[in-house]
Amino acid sequence: MTKSTILVVEDEEAIRAMLLLVLEQAGFTAYAAGDAREAQAVLDQTPVDLILLDWMLPGISGAEWGRRLRKETAYQDLPIILLTARGEEEDKVRGFDVGVDDYMTKPFSPKELIARIRAVLRRSGKLSDAGQIVLGDMMLDAEQHRLSIGERQLEVSPTEFRLIQFFMTHPDKVYTRTQLLDQVWGRSVYIEERTVDVHIRRLRKILAEYGREELLQTVRGFGYRFSLTA
Template sequence: MSRLSVLVVEDEDAIREMLAMVLEQSGFEASQCADAEVANLILQERMPDLIVLDWMLPGISGIEWARRLKKDQFYREIPIILLTARGEEEDKVRGLEIGADDYMTKPFSPKELVARIRAVLRRTGKIQDLAQITLGDMILDSEQHRLTIGDKQLDVSPTEFRLMQFFMTHPDKVYSRTQLLDQVWGRSVYIEERTVDVHIRRLRKILAEYGREELVQTVRGFGYRFSLIS
């Protein structure tokens, strides 16, 4: 299945690298940087599902960067968890007042942070779809690794299952082959773009057995779209 992405913005190398490792081990896709300037560049490339943000950063502080994000209509919906050595009540209130979704004081338990990340993602509706996705008469159950149309179970490979999971959670949007590679295979894996075409053809062939080959549409010059509307 496609992994939810977390951006860690933390200037202490050891903490940042430890958090990225823990997040990867917990099933997330983690990216990391040490300051807000680089974080802005990362956001322009790809929008994360959540940001873990240190309060005190070189240059623009974490709290100031968070305030700017929450005022920007393009980024304001990204959940933010603040990390800080500050423990005073007024600082916690200040962080939450600017729109942060949660707050953790250093030192903290990595396991607790992962639990808080999952809790925030549930509240914002990003995790609820991972267990079971329903679209029309199609149901994808990631826990049982089962994909059904009506009362019939489809025989799909793990890769085609992940493709369907991504498509069913992102219907009616066009994605390039590169974007699909990043989302379904992950950035750490080197695979040629034509591999996407191979799996799309296989998926269409399977869907065709149920009269649904039109669900995966080619958008010439751009990529692919999954839509119930042909």
């Protein structure tokens, strides 16, 4: 099953290490950055499902970076949870004005943090209690390892299932072959980039049997995108 990916942006090393440990123990894939510049570099290379963003960062503040992200089309819908030591009601209002999805005041319990993350991911459509992802008439059930269009079940290999699962949890976004290899196959496995092309062709052939091959789109010079719209 493809894990949800969380980017932790926190300048205090001890807190950053604690958050990474908590997230990994909860089953998430986690990346870390110490400031907005490092965080942007991660985003440029790695698709993430949610950002844990500290308010007070060196250089550009977390609040300001979050505000900038919301102005970019690619990140307008990316869930953000703001972490801060500020506890006053006025500061919370300012946090939501930035466009964040939730707000947590330090100190907080790891259990509450994970619960908040899962709630935000569910609201954003990236996580469901039943392990199901639904896009249009397509439904993927991660727990039962089933992929269907309407009432018809598609027969796909385990690798193709992971690939379509990743695409369905990140619709309308373009990913390079390298990004897909990292997210679906894993960074510890060496596989040639053309392997991605092979599995894309297989998935398209399967989808074509149901008249849906247009869902997997090639973006020339960049990579691939999964979208319900042409």
